[in-house]
Amino acid sequence: MLRPTFALFVLLALGSFGSLRAEAQSSPLAGRLADILRQAELGDGVSFAVTSLKTGREVWASRGDALRNPASNMKLVTAAAALSELGPGFTMSTGVYGHIENGRVADLVLRGYGDPSLARGDLYELATDLTDRGVRAVDRIWVDGTYFDDQILPPAFDQQPNETAAFRAPIGAVTVDRGSFVLRVIPGDTGSAARVLLAGENYFEVDNGMTTTDGGPPNVIASQRDADDGRLALVLRGSVPSGILGVSYRRRVGNALLHAGYVMQDILEDVGIGGRRGVAVGAGPHGLPLLGSHESEPLAQLLHRVGKWSDNFYAEMILKVMGAEKRRPGTSARGAEVNVEILGRAGADTERVTIVNGSGLFDGNQITARHYTKLLHWVYQQESIRAEYLAHLAIGGVDGTLRRRLQNVPAGVVRAKTGTLNDVIALGGFVLGEAPDEGYAFSYLANGIRGRQGAARNLADQLVTALVEAR
Incomplete structure (x- = not known):
């Protein structure tokens, strides 16, 4: 016979396990994503979050609130802030x-x-x-x-x-x-x-x-x-x-x-x-x-170097321009404030966010996958900048830093930004649907994967491919 306290513990544990399993299996897509992530066995340094572009609701997430170094995915925030604050036609x-x-x-x-x-x-x-x-x-x-x-x-x-x-x-x-x-x-x-x-x-x-x-x-x-x-x-x-x-x-x-x-x-x-x-x-x-x-060319054109080719110099210059247009002289710190403000405007909780530069180079920035999916969904709803934002991103299997990745998906469906440091692999962006209001915003942030960058990059591509197949 079980003791009452132990029996209660078992029931609670089984209930928790059941609820987690139900969350993972709440839809065929969620179950598929959970299986892919579990089979990769890359540990608890991996975060992944997916949001419906149509409803803005989260489809599935794993460790979506864990703070991560985003590497060059920081440029996703910088580009969104620049287009919103300066405008696509802004020139220097x-x-x-x-x-x-x-x-x-x-x-x-x-x-x-x-x-x-x-x-x-x-x-x-x-x-x-x-x-x-x-x-x-x-x-x-x-x-x-x-x-x-x-x-x-x-x-x-x-x-x-x-x-x-x-x-x-x-x-x-x-x-x-x-x-x-x-x-x-x-x-x-x-x-x-x-x-x-x-x-x-x-x-x-x-x-x-x-x-x-x-x-x-x-x-x-x-x-x-x-x-x-x-x-x-x-x-x-x-x-x-x-x-x-x-x-x-x-x-x-x-x-x-x-x-x-x-x-x-x-x-x-x-x-x-x-x-x-x-x-x-x-x-x-x-x-x-x-x-x-x-x-210069209009900002919308300059951002192609940022999104498609991950140009650190362009990202840092544009961050400082945002700071200068807020108050001169322009500083990186003031530009970072604009980045944080745009996250807040997108509905993200900015209390735990740390942004120190615009490119994501080195250690310093801390952000979550859910911050990214909220930002990406918000940008997609802004008709004044949506087209330019999508255009600045690399196209899976076609150009930029994704030209040799995701070659098995239809051209033009995946628009995303890569991120790579010695200990970080990141990928964030969109899987576009058949209709303009369909598809997904996603964010993948893997930290603590030094020596396993190839496996972490393959996992990102598998998760995105699953989104493509489910659209």
């Missing part, structure tokens, strides 16, 4: 300002407003505007980045202080070529020094110990550090074989504003504008007239 401008006296500009101000797509070709366009106005000489180039604050590294980016890859590029209101440069090494005659080519060459202090050999593979050893004057010191050792065109490596700059100034210095010379062309960072003289300007 870059201009040159100065007084022309007898063909000379004493102080030329290069002023930017956070265009993440600004490239050397755009600076050539501005330089041509100057020559068209009869400018033949420039004494000083001021790089005005005061639209943003002075914090050049986004929050959490200091967790890899020795990283020189372009994905960890600094940000500034005037940043050229995504805060990166191309180091190009060209062979000379056998036994002689190799040549080094750099755009904005006066930004660099180069110690070139590269030589040219008869053969063998290229062996380029490069180290870099910020020099005392803000420029970048490069030390190059190794060799390149004769008979090749050269080798190229893309790396991050240290000071985005100063780099932009020296790139402009080179370009002015290229278009025939002389003068001393000294470079300084600062607002420069006030009240100067506009001599030429460049506008």
